[in-house]
Amino acid sequence: MAKFVALLGALSLLGFGFAAERKPTVADALKNIRVLAIPANGRPVNRTVADEFHRDLAPQAEIKTPDQSGWNEKGIFRIAIADEKFLTGPSSDALRESGGKGWIFLKLAPDGSGEFTTSAPHLLYALYSLLREDWLGLDAAGFENGKVVVPRFSRLEGGDNYLANPKRVAAGYDAERSVRELARLGFSHVPVNALAKDMPAEQGPPGEIYYRFYYFSPDLDQFVETPLNAGAYSPEYLEANLALLKENARLAVKYGLTPGLNISSPRSVPDSVLEKHPYLRGARVDHPFRSYRPRFTLTLSHPAVRWHYAELMRRLMREVPELGYIYLWTNDSGSGFEYTASLYAGRNGGAYLVREWKSHEAIAKAAADNVLRYFRTLRDAAAETRPDFRLLFNLFSFSNEEEFMLDGLTEGLDLWVAPKELDDSPRGRRLKSLPAKGSEIFTTTRLQNNYLLGIPSPWLAAEEVRSLQAAGFDKAQVTVDPAPLAPYDVNRDVLRALNFDASADVDAVVSAAAAR
Numbered sequence: 001m002a003k004f005v006a007l008l009g010a011l012s013l014l015g016f017g018f019a020a021e022r023k024p025t026v027a028d029a030l031k032n033i034r035v036l037a038i039p040a041n042g043r044p045v046n047r048t049v050a051d052e053f054h055r056d057l058a059p060q061a062e063i064k065t066p067d068q069s070g071w072n073e074k075g076i077f078r079i080a081i082a083d084e085k086f087l088t089g090p091s092s093d094a095l096r097e098s099g100g101k102g103w104i105f106l107k108l109a110p111d112g113s114g115e116f117t118t119s120a121p122h123l124l125y126a127l128y129s130l131l132r133e134d135w136l137g138l139d140a141a142g143f144e145n146g147k148v149v150v151p152r153f154s155r156l157e158g159g160d161n162y163l164a165n166p167k168r169v170a171a172g173y174d175a176e177r178s179v180r181e182l183a184r185l186g187f188s189h190v191p192v193n194a195l196a197k198d199m200p201a202e203q204g205p206p207g208e209i210y211y212r213f214y215y216f217s218p219d220l221d222q223f224v225e226t227p228l229n230a231g232a233y234s235p236e237y238l239e240a241n242l243a244l245l246k247e248n249a250r251l252a253v254k255y256g257l258t259p260g261l262n263i264s265s266p267r268s269v270p271d272s273v274l275e276k277h278p279y280l281r282g283a284r285v286d287h288p289f290r291s292y293r294p295r296f297t298l299t300l301s302h303p304a305v306r307w308h309y310a311e312l313m314r315r316l317m318r319e320v321p322e323l324g325y326i327y328l329w330t331n332d333s334g335s336g337f338e339y340t341a342s343l344y345a346g347r348n349g350g351a352y353l354v355r356e357w358k359s360h361e362a363i364a365k366a367a368a369d370n371v372l373r374y375f376r377t378l379r380d381a382a383a384e385t386r387p388d389f390r391l392l393f394n395l396f397s398f399s400n401e402e403e404f405m406l407d408g409l410t411e412g413l414d415l416w417v418a419p420k421e422l423d424d425s426p427r428g429r430r431l432k433s434l435p436a437k438g439s440e441i442f443t444t445t446r447l448q449n450n451y452l453l454g455i456p457s458p459w460l461a462a463e464e465v466r467s468l469q470a471a472g473f474d475k476a477q478v479t480v481d482p483a484p485l486a487p488y489d490v491n492r493d494v495l496r497a498l499n500f501d502a503s504a505d506v507d508a509v510v511s512a513a514a515a516r
Helices: 002-013 026-030 044-056 092-097 121-135 175-185 210-215 235-254 271-276 303-319 360-383 402-408 426-432 458-470 490-500 506-515
Strands: 035-037 062-064 076-081 104-108 114-118 147-149 155-159 189-191 258-264 281-284 296-298 325-329 390-394 413-416 441-446 475-479
Touching: 026 104, 035 044, 044 062, 044 076, 044 121, 044 235, 076 121, 104 121, 114 121, 121 175, 155 175, 155 441, 175 235, 175 490, 235 258, 235 303, 303 360, 325 360, 360 390, 360 402, 360 413, 441 458, 458 490, 458 506, 490 506
Parallel strands: 035 062, 035 076, 076 114, 155 189, 155 475, 189 258, 258 325, 325 390, 390 413, 413 441, 441 475
Antiparallel strands: 104 114, 104 147, 281 296
């Protein structure tokens, strides 16, 4: 027996595995970090990640903003975005393997030195979450030469349907917790425009409820005004809405996301505006079955109205320059364009677009040109502040005008389509060719129940996410349950797992969620 014990001891010393020394983990290497270095001119998300890194993973380290030179010593760990030129980043070979898509990169030496970088701001907090939640127990040796991960989606826009919605007043909703969760999942863009109160300023005749449709997807004139519509809404109403918009945008930027607007535009305007400018009345846009009185937009074919909307956009961008996009929802909840065939009241509009009898095709082309001119008006006005500003819209309201609109799409005007539309038909091939003109293609899915929060459907969620990639989409709008109101939503876990690991085992994700 004594000889057997001695033999075991000898084998252990020789490293045959009975009592082999434990390999250092990522968590062990993090204990050797002395400085968390971030660029002095970096983005807010750099500081957000550094603060949480210090609090949860490296309390012994100091957060500093050093110069570029002389900071390659042991224990210096850099946190930055690639374009901030603060660190080396992945090799050119690794970048080629990414196929030109976004990436995240972690390099960590046993002495605590390393790099923590991503191709875009929205991925930095997602990388931190992967490190904190998934990588701490892994062998540190696997990160010495750097680890690159390429997310499934290059752009993930959407949210939890609460941040940009007055129903956010629901008990327990925490806007920052919500945005933090979206960043953890790898979202890149989030709509931030909501009314400060749960109902719009507009009211209807006694007994009518149609005005309640206007509480969601508020247009530009709910935040700022121009001389054309001055006084239509009270200063207190506009100021409250703008203050909430600024706060939501600040939270988005804090976690690296691009804030944007989800608007129904052009909406109807208050009667007081049309009483002042009757010659600027545009299309009737209300639903005849639901409204008790007509509602009209301004006529976009008049240059004074186009100036008005461009000026609204400029003023809003001056107030909230972080805004990076608009998702413009058409022909619903009071939104509509002149002489389009899908207007609830039928083709109608002001006096400046269709002035005499014209053919069906001529009217459709005039209406399409008017729509595209409006899109370009908003995009160009916003681009004066943010050159990379984009406008996203859908075609389902423009079936009669679609042919002319597809011909007129240009850089920065992006299109939402259903996955089944990108087929091998002539129309499908035409849609697939749009990115070559600068118009990106998006689709959408919901990983939530329409009426009840927190309903688990992880395998269906996985099927939805995988089907988007199978259809060729790497840009998508996705709606998930709000983290503050559904904190243990396994559907979000599935989205996160498949976004950062295409081969993720959904059963394992579900088991881990159940264990938590």
